Amino acid sequence: MRDVITGRVWKFGDDVNTDVIFPGKYTYTITEPAEMARHAMEDADSSFAGHVQKDDIIVAGRNFGCGSSREQAALCLKAAGVGAVIAKSFARIYFRNAINLGLPIVICPEVVGKVAPGDMLSISFSLGKLTHKGQEYRFPPLPEEVAGILDAGGLVPYVKAKFQKSG
Amino acid sequence: MGFTFAEKILAQKSGRSGVRAGEIVIAEPDIIMSHDNSSAIAKTFAEIGVSKVWNPDKIVIILDHVVPAASEKHAQNHKTVREFVSAQGIKIFYDINHGICHQVLPEKGHAVPGRLILGSDSHTTTYGAFGCFAAGIGRTETAAIWATGKLWLLCPQTYKILIKGKSPVGVFAKDVILHIIGKLGADGADYRCVEFTGIAVADMSIDDRMLLCNMAAEMGAKAGVCMVDDTTRAWLMGHGVTEYEAVYSDADADYENVLEFDISSIEPQVACPHTVDNVKPVSEVEGMRIQQCLLGTCTNGRVSDLRLAAGILKGKKIAQGVRLIVLPASKEVYQEAMREGILETLSEAGAVICNPGCGPCLGAHQGVLAPGEVCLSTANRNFKGRMGCPNSEIYLASPATVAASAIEGAIADPRKYM
Numbered sequence: 001m002r003d004v005i006t007g008r009v010w011k012f013g014d015d016v017n018t019d020v021i022f023p024g025k026y027t028y029t030i031t032e033p034a035e036m037a038r039h040a041m042e043d044a045d046s047s048f049a050g051h052v053q054k055d056d057i058i059v060a061g062r063n064f065g066c067g068s069s070r071e072q073a074a075l076c077l078k079a080a081g082v083g084a085v086i087a088k089s090f091a092r093i094y095f096r097n098a099i100n101l102g103l104p105i106v107i108c109p110e111v112v113g114k115v116a117p118g119d120m121l122s123i124s125f126s127l128g129k130l131t132h133k134g135q136e137y138r139f140p141p142l143p144e145e146v147a148g149i150l151d152a153g154g155l156v157p158y159v160k161a162k163f164q165k166s167g
Numbered sequence: 168m169g170f171t172f173a174e175k176i177l178a179q180k181s182g183r184s185g186v187r188a189g190e191i192v193i194a195e196p197d198i199i200m201s202h203d204n205s206s207a208i209a210k211t212f213a214e215i216g217v218s219k220v221w222n223p224d225k226i227v228i229i230l231d232h233v234v235p236a237a238s239e240k241h242a243q244n245h246k247t248v249r250e251f252v253s254a255q256g257i258k259i260f261y262d263i264n265h266g267i268c269h270q271v272l273p274e275k276g277h278a279v280p281g282r283l284i285l286g287s288d289s290h291t292t293t294y295g296a297f298g299c300f301a302a303g304i305g306r307t308e309t310a311a312i313w314a315t316g317k318l319w320l321l322c323p324q325t326y327k328i329l330i331k332g333k334s335p336v337g338v339f340a341k342d343v344i345l346h347i348i349g350k351l352g353a354d355g356a357d358y359r360c361v362e363f364t365g366i367a368v369a370d371m372s373i374d375d376r377m378l379l380c381n382m383a384a385e386m387g388a389k390a391g392v393c394m395v396d397d398t399t400r401a402w403l404m405g406h407g408v409t410e411y412e413a414v415y416s417d418a419d420a421d422y423e424n425v426l427e428f429d430i431s432s433i434e435p436q437v438a439c440p441h442t443v444d445n446v447k448p449v450s451e452v453e454g455m456r457i458q459q460c461l462l463g464t465c466t467n468g469r470v471s472d473l474r475l476a477a478g479i480l481k482g483k484k485i486a487q488g489v490r491l492i493v494l495p496a497s498k499e500v501y502q503e504a505m506r507e508g509i510l511e512t513l514s515e516a517g518a519v520i521c522n523p524g525c526g527p528c529l530g531a532h533q534g535v536l537a538p539g540e541v542c543l544s545t546a547n548r549n550f551k552g553r554m555g556c557p558n559s560e561i562y563l564a565s566p567a568t569v570a571a572s573a574i575e576g577a578i579a580d581p582r583k584y585m
Contacts, residue, residue: 015354063354069289069305092358092389093305095321100307143191146319156214159311163217 001104001150005083006122007055009115012044014061018073018094020044027070033079040076048080055083057121059112062087065094071101078103084123086130088112099146102154106130108139125150169417171325172392173360176300176414180283181320188324188421198225198277199312200286202268203232206247208287211310220255221316227259228252229271234263234524237532266497266523269293269381269465274499276406280395280413285309285318290465290547295380295392296373297399298413300360302389323360323389324423325416330367332431337582339475340375341467341545341565343367344382345436347428349446357387359423362416367430368393373402374469381466382547385443435581437543438563441551449568455578457562459542460491460569461554462518464528467545467566468496470503476570477509479584480516486576491518492534494526516573530555543572 018024020043022036030036041048058077064087065073074097077085084104098105106123111130114137115121122131128141142150152158170178174186181192201208205228212220220226228248236242245263252260265271269290272278280298284291287309294301304318312318330343348355361383368376376393383391393399395413403409434448462468462476473495485491493513495501501523504510510520519534527534528546535555536542542554542561549561564572567581574584 063357066354066357071305071307089357091354092387095358096305096308099319100305140189143193143319145193146191149319155307155311156211159217159314160215163215163314 003126004124007057007083009119010058011117012060015063016060017067021073022076036076037079040080052080054081058085059115060087062089064090066091069093071097074098074101074103100155106139111137168421169419171420172416177322186322188322190322193317194320195316196285197282198284200227202229206244208306208309209251212313215314217314220313223256226257229261229268230263231267232525233531267465270496276408280411289384290381292384292391293377293381296376298395325360327362327422327425329427330365332429334430337585339565340378342436343430345446346433348386348444351386353444354387359388360390361388363393374471435568440560449580452578457543458540460573461544463494464546466547470500472566473504473509476566477512479570481512485517485573489576491573493518494521495523497523
């Protein structure tokens with residue numbers, strides 16, 4: 001994971017559930033991340049997958065990722081190039097899945113109401129700082145171990161690398 | 168400012184002091200539990216590329232979800248798990264003749280107060296009834312624990328749920344928790360630790376407290392807990408657990424929220440399709456025709472639940488056109504129910520008694536539903552398709568409401584049978 005990510009904002013509301021992030025009907029038929037990316041956010045904003053650019057940032061309200069535990073809902077955004085998801089809060093399993101699959105997430109309720117779609121936003125993970133139109137917002141920086149998981153691209157590659165290093 | 172139960176346990180298990188809600192810790196669980204999904208976890212474990220698990224004595228594996236195997240695929244799955252257990256030298260393995268993980272682990276003395284228990288099952292929260300911090304995690308995470316013994320955990324904020332009043336006749340712990348979930352919503356306690364307290368909880372048996380903590384998962388909680396008291400100590404003593412140090416929230420702990428519920432005037436409750444928080448008093452759904460009743464699961468498959476249902480069904484027959492499926496939660500429950508004559512009573516009334524296990528709750532076998540059918544169940548989930556068919560409907564209620572409804576062939580108020 002790069003320390004600083006700068007990208008355009010895509011704005012969503014509260015309770016964005018895993019079915020609109022990655023529809024359930026694809027869960028057993030689509031297994032390739034690149035193909036998952038083509039259906040990312042399909043039922044929340046059908047224009048998303050066609051227009052999302054690398055490092056774009058999703059900004060949403062409370063309880064982002066509620067619903068099923070499907071890991072594809074985090075994986076499809078990562079595969080689509082999304083740089084990070086910022087929300088007022090995340091559903092518990094989504095929060096865990098995102099980190100364990102290597103999708104950076106930020107909890108920062110203060111910034112959510114301030115940004116509009118298409119705005120540029122910059123995130124510094126090590127400083128725990130968001131910058132939007134010259135205004136700074138703080139969030140608790142990720143602990144070293146969790147940043148390490150994101151750096152490695154997820155929990156499995158992280159643990160794998162750890163064993164390779166020690167073995 | 169004092170510390171909450173969650174803050175204290177997560178500090179202890181991560182070798183730190185002064186951990187506060189919102190911080191992420193790297194913790195080592197005392198127990199990591201997994202069930203039939205252990206073969207999928209073993210596959211991820213193999214991907215990690217380490218040959219031996221970190222500590223075979225802290226891994227508990229149990230086969231309970233589809234037991235005995237319902238198909239060749241399930242049989243192969245069980246076989247893979249048994250081979251993994253043997254190859255890794257995992258000693259705490261419960262094969263298909265034991266029952267549901269969340270009942271068997273406490274009975275076998277694994278739910279020791281003060282422990283951190285993680286499990287690859289969302290209802291792992293059940294062990295909170297014994298003063299454990301217990302949370303459900305994913306399969307990938309379980310594989311990582313098998314390899315490293317550690318996992319990152321976000322220390323949750325805590326809600327104190329104060330339950331006051333004495334429950335009226337016909338109102339049981341299931342009604343109480345459904346009432347609370349109906350008020351809070353399915354994400355009402357997202358990522359929180361929920362402490363159940365108050366006079367009504369103090370009056371509850373361990374069976375009932377297990378139910379509360381079990382269903383904490385249905386309000387989005389990471390963990391649910393009841394503080395250890397004389398009732399807990401007596402139960403643990405009866406199951407050979409005598410050495411432990413219980414953890415309690417400080418009197419001045421920092422609760423994010425304190426919610427009060429008075430249960431002295433609530434009716435029996437029913438969760439309607441297709442979400443657990445779609446809760447109505449029984450009077451609003453009375454008369455709804457049903458084709459199947461399920462009595463069992465990790466929510467309501469304990470002796471007290473079966474006894475309650477048998478008390479209502481004694482000397483009666485279930486209605487024509489209704490199937491009553493009974494699954495004791497464990498072998499211990501099964502044998503006690505047998506000794507007390509409960510199984511005979513239920514069988515006489517027309518029930519099908521199955522072996523201990525998860526049964527049809529997750530829609531794999533032993534009573535899946537057909538399109539258009541309606542089931543009234545004592546389970547904890549009624550999501551669309553949960554019992555195997557997306558065009559069926561599941562209502563959730565207490566064992567008493569299920570027993571009364573089985574007699575009438577329609578959702579019924581249990582109070583007229585009490």
